[in-house]
Amino acid sequence: MLITGTLLLPDERKGGHAVRLSTGSLLVRDGRIAELREGEPAGTPDLGGDDALILPGFIDAHVHLPQFDSIGADGMELLEWLERVVYPAEARWADPDFAGAMALRACRQLASFGTTGIAAYLTVHHESSLAAARAVEAFGLRAVVGQTLMDREAPAELTRPAMQLLAEADAFVESLAGRPRIRAAVTPRFAVACTPELLAGAGAIAKRTGSPVQTHLAETEAECRRVAELFGGTPYAEVYDRAGLLGDRTILGHGIRLDEADRATLARTRSVVAHCPTANTFLRAGSMDRAGLRRAGVRLALGSDVAGGPDRSMVRVARAMLETAKARGDTPPAAADCWRQITAGNADALGWTDSGRITPTAWADLVVVAPDVPWRDAPDPPARLLYAWDDRWITATLAAGRLVYTRA
Numbered sequence: 001m002l003i004t005g006t007l008l009l010p011d012e013r014k015g016g017h018a019v020r021l022s023t024g025s026l027l028v029r030d031g032r033i034a035e036l037r038e039g040e041p042a043g044t045p046d047l048g049g050d051d052a053l054i055l056p057g058f059i060d061a062h063v064h065l066p067q068f069d070s071i072g073a074d075g076m077e078l079l080e081w082l083e084r085v086v087y088p089a090e091a092r093w094a095d096p097d098f099a100g101a102m103a104l105r106a107c108r109q110l111a112s113f114g115t116t117g118i119a120a121y122l123t124v125h126h127e128s129s130l131a132a133a134r135a136v137e138a139f140g141l142r143a144v145v146g147q148t149l150m151d152r153e154a155p156a157e158l159t160r161p162a163m164q165l166l167a168e169a170d171a172f173v174e175s176l177a178g179r180p181r182i183r184a185a186v187t188p189r190f191a192v193a194c195t196p197e198l199l200a201g202a203g204a205i206a207k208r209t210g211s212p213v214q215t216h217l218a219e220t221e222a223e224c225r226r227v228a229e230l231f232g233g234t235p236y237a238e239v240y241d242r243a244g245l246l247g248d249r250t251i252l253g254h255g256i257r258l259d260e261a262d263r264a265t266l267a268r269t270r271s272v273v274a275h276c277p278t279a280n281t282f283l284r285a286g287s288m289d290r291a292g293l294r295r296a297g298v299r300l301a302l303g304s305d306v307a308g309g310p311d312r313s314m315v316r317v318a319r320a321m322l323e324t325a326k327a328r329g330d331t332p333p334a335a336a337d338c339w340r341q342i343t344a345g346n347a348d349a350l351g352w353t354d355s356g357r358i359t360p361t362a363w364a365d366l367v368v369v370a371p372d373v374p375w376r377d378a379p380d381p382p383a384r385l386l387y388a389w390d391d392r393w394i395t396a397t398l399a400a401g402r403l404v405y406t407r408a
């Protein structure tokens with residue numbers, strides 16, 4: 001398959017930490033980018049064309065597939081929202097058929113917004129989590145997914161004894177082993193809903209199997225208070241560190257209320273904080289100190305956190321990241337940094353060296369875009385594209401070289 005247009009490429013002059021735009025063509029073979037040529041393209045493209053913009057597929061580093069029908073339940077603080085909105089939605093996943101079908105629906109929506117890679121939470125239900133994982137894999141997204149583990153402070157129908165959950169988490173890792181596009185993450189929901197025994201067991205599984213870890217960290221004040229009560233005042237990041245859950249494959253959602261010691265713990269363990277600015281605004285959780293965390297050497301990713309975050313588009317989440325920094329009075333990231341964050345930046349955070357970038361041998365996870373605003377001669381083309389962004393510009397999304405969305 002030949003794809004031509006203006007390509008969003010990593011900018012090696014800046015150590016690959018920025019992006020540049022260049023006319024060129026891509027040859028896609030066996031799900032990967034086989035060839036990349038810059039300059040005027042030759043041949044009739046299968047996708048794209050002179051006016052097309054070709055972007056790496058977007059990556060969402062923190063999202064909840066069972067919550068896609070729960071967007072916009074407003075007016076509650078986190079713990080109340082979990083109890084009244086999220087837990088009832090997750091209880092519906094007791095039925096594996098429902099879970100598989102809903103995961104597929106969520107994948108279709110994500111692809112229509114240009115997302116081709118996810119780090120996603122499922123539910124506590126083992127069979128349903130497996131059904132959802134199979135649906136994600138069959139659809140074609142690149143994914144890290146986890147059965148969510150909870151053994152307290154949640155409805156009885158969504159909690160299980162720690163021993164059972166640990167056996168299931170182990171089996172979940174085992175059943176996704178060796179797959180090219182999907183991987184299991186050990187996923188204790190957060191310290192409030194997990195006993196020390198469950199957290200330590202989860203840490204042991206992650207260590208033994210080398211699996212990624214997903215959990216939530218320091219999103220709201222009430223949550224942090226509860227963690228302090230439950231863990232005898234142990235600092236929140238240290239609760240996870242003591243359980244062996246921190247490391248360079250660990251993605252922690254939010255990280256808003258972190259003191260210097262917490263930040264040092266995260267930096268030392270090379271853990272990643274998934275910044276979720278749209279969710280933080282929606283649940284009025286506060287705003288993450290992105291600049292401060294960066295200064296402390298904490299690795300960062302970006303996530304939609306649907307349905308805490310109402311927006312499924314990673315482009316709008318990236319814009320919210322920029323606007324959050326502005327509202328805090330911090331130096332905001334450049335628009336080019338925003339594009340990099342939702343592509344190669346999030347890929348790096350997830351340890352995916354062959355995703356999120358348009359480069360030979362990388363997965364052909366691509367978004368074909370037809371902007372309806374002049375952008376090539378804008379003073380800052382990435383900024384024009386970011387601020388004027390319209391999902392209707394997406395004409396096609398490819399996951400591993402396969403069309404997973406085309407605009408009608």
Ligand SMILES: [Zn+2]
Pocket residue numbers: 062063064216253305308
């Ligand atoms: Zn979340």
